[in-house]
Amino acid sequence: MPIQVFIAAIAVSASIPILWWSLASNRTRSKPLNPSQPSSGNVSNTRQLMLESGAGQRVVLPAVKALGATLLRVSPVGWADSLRRRLVLGGSQVDNYALERLFAAKFALGALGFLLGLFLLSDASSLRRFLLGTVLAVVGFMIPDAIAANRGRKRQEQIEREMPDTLDQVTMSVEAGIGFEAALARTARTGDGPLAAEINRTLREIQLGIPRDDALRKMADRTDVSDLDSFVLAVVQSEEYGIPIGKVLRVQSDELRDKRRQRAEERALKIPVLLIFPLVFCIFPAMFIVLLGPAAISIMGTL
DSSP states (O other), rough: OOOOHHHHHHHHHHHHHHHHHHHOOOOOOOOOOOOTTTOOOOOOOHHHHHHHHHIIIIHHHHHHHHHHHHHHHOHHHHHHHHHHHHHHTTTTTOHHHHHHHHHHHHHHHHHHHHHHHHHHHTSSSSSHHHHHHHHHHHHHHHHHHHHHHHHHHHHHHHHHHHHHHHHHHHHHHHHEEEEHHHHHHHHHHHOOOOOHHHHHHHHHHHHOOOOOOHHHHHHHHHHOOHHHHHHHHHHHHHHHHOHHHHHHHHHHHHHHHHHHHHHHHHHHHHHHHEEEEEIIIIIIIHHHHHHHHHHHHHHHHHH
C-alpha cells in the first residue's frame, strides 16, 4: 500500500472521533442575563459566552452556513425551487438556512465520494480512479435529494391515509353544531400525524389574521395530495356560493371513503402480479430441485 494512502487513512480515521467530540461535547451554558438585576463583575461578556458554546456552534455551523449560502447563490433558480418544494413536502420549515444546509450536505457528500473513489483504486490508472471518483461524487451529491424525496413521498402517503378519518371527524363535529374552525381544532387535538400538524399550522395562521380561504389554500399548496386539494376547493366554494358547510363535508366524506375502498381494491388486484416474480425466481426453483433432484440423481446413476 502506498504511504500516501496509509497516511490519508490514518488522518480520516483520527478526524472522525475528533469531529464527533467537537459536535457532541456538552459545555456549561451560562444563565441568561436578566436586565432587572444589577450587573456584577462576574457577568460573562459576549466573548466568554461564545467561548463557552460548543465547537459545532462556533466553527462548524458558520462554515456550513457560509458554504451553503455560496452554493445557493451560484445554483440555478429552478433547481433551488425544486429542492425547496421537496423540503416543504417533507414537512420542513423551509427558509434559506435549510436550503443552505442541504446544499452544503450535497457538496460535502460529493467531495467525500470523489476522494473515496480516488483512494479505493490507488493502484489503478489515473483514468479509472477519476471515473470511479466521478461516479461516487455524483452518487453522494444526489443522496440528499433522494432522502428528501423519499421523506416527502412517505409524508404525502400518510396524509392521504389520514384524510378519510379526519374528514369524518370534522363532518360529525360540524353536524353536531360545532363551527368549522372549532371542528378542525378538535380533530387536530386528537391526531398526531402530519395532517394534524398541517391543520394546527392553518389554524395558527387564521388566528394571526390570514383569511380562512387563503390559509386553507396555503395548506393545500404545502402538500401534494389530491384529496386534500378537493376538500379545500369544496370548502372555499361553499363559502363563495353560500352552500351549507355540513352538506359539503358529508359529500366529501362519502367520496373519500369510496376512493379509499377503490385504492384498497386496486392494491389487492396488484398482488397476484407482484407474486409472479418471487414464485418464478425463488419458490419454483426450490420446488423443482426437491421434486426432480432425486429422480435426476437416480437417472444419472443408472446411466
